[in-house]
Amino acid sequence: MNRLLLILLAIFLPPVAVFLKGGAGKELLINIVLCLLFFFPGMVHALWVCTR
Structure with a gap:
C-alpha cells in the first residue's frame, strides 16, 4: 500500500491505518x-x- 496514503490515514483514522x-x-x-x-x-x- 502507498506509504503516503497510510500516513494520511494514520493522522485522520488511526485504527484503519493500523488495520x-x-x-x-x-x-x-x-x-x-x-x-x-x-x-x-x-x-x-x-x-x-505505519512507518517502521
Whole structure:
C-alpha cells in the first residue's frame, strides 16, 4: 500500500491505518484503546506502526 496514503490515514483514522498495515492483531487493539483514551496517542502510535 502507498506509504503516503497510510500516513494520511494514520493522522485522520488511526485504527484503519493500523488495520491495513498489520491486520487484526495486538497492534490494532492497542491503537483502539489509545484512541478511546485520547486521540493524539492513538495517532502517534498509528504513525509509528505505519512507518517502521
